[in-house]
Amino acid sequence: MYKLQFLEKKSKNFPKALKMARQIGCTYEDGIIRIEIKDILNGYRQIRQLFHYIQNWKGTQATYNNRPVHPYRFLLEAEWIGECYDQRMIDKDCGTGFGCRKLDTISYHITGPYFKTHTYWYNYGTWKGNKWIIDKKTIYNLLIAYAEKKAISECPLFDETDLWNRVQNLPEFLIADGILWEKVYEEKFVKGERIQVPRNIKHRYPDKLKGSQFCLLDF
Incomplete structure (x- = not known):
């Protein structure tokens, strides 16, 4: 209310x-x-x-x-x-990804080069050895909080269970293979020495694909 x-x-x-x-x-x-x-x-x-x-x-x-x-x-x-709900009742298309056109605070589809200003679903996770473990619970909670903040949750078509299932369909982990994914580092001082420590992960976008309509990753 x-x-x-x-x-x-x-x-x-x-x-x-x-x-x-x-x-x-x-x-x-x-x-x-x-x-x-x-x-x-x-x-x-x-x-x-x-x-x-x-x-x-x-x-x-x-x-x-x-x-x-x-x-x-x-x-x-x-x-x-x-207004969006009225239109969706006509075209029956709430979009792909997280299942709502307005639920765009976290990017689901990866269709272009990496931008530091964007927040991607894979940004939420932790390193365990060579695996980047996706934190699906955090992703879901952030999306629900955004839906509440922006009144998206009031839409009769908004379905928390469907959203949960879509988040669960994301990969369990990623590996920085240097082809599709690479590590993001940050500098830290350890015992007076500056070292590079893995902090996150990001997708790669080969130069030959730039400007095309090819979708690099579309889960």
Whole structure:
């Protein structure tokens, strides 16, 4: 549930804001106006005019499932999720990868050269000998947290079980063979000596493939 509150003000616009809040449905007690919205995907349409007055007032705050969120931005993003849902009901295509077009905080498909600014699924893991063990639990938890933050979890098509299964289908481990994968190092000082220590792993993208539509890795 989304909960919004703002404070009583001496502003000339407060009576207008209070009137709008009452039309939406609110409580007004001890100088605090509180609104609860259950239909998150349509909440922005209900409340956007109210934000014209209150979004910059000190004391305006909101929570979603008891976690702080940006009062205005969260509902706007929820509106976008609702629009995406409407479109998916037409084309029946939520995309591949993690099963949701909006769940893009971690890259699933590897279709081009490595970019330091991107976060790939394989970035989460630990070295055990020559094997880079994929931390699937962390990947799943990060995706769920992102889905909550961006209101993706409100989409009727979002399926946590399906997401879990997709994460489980990722490789158990990778090996830096110098062909598809290579180690990422960092410098550390050990007993006064600077050494290179494996920190992560990254995919390789041969020069001959650059500019083509070839998908290097597509699990």
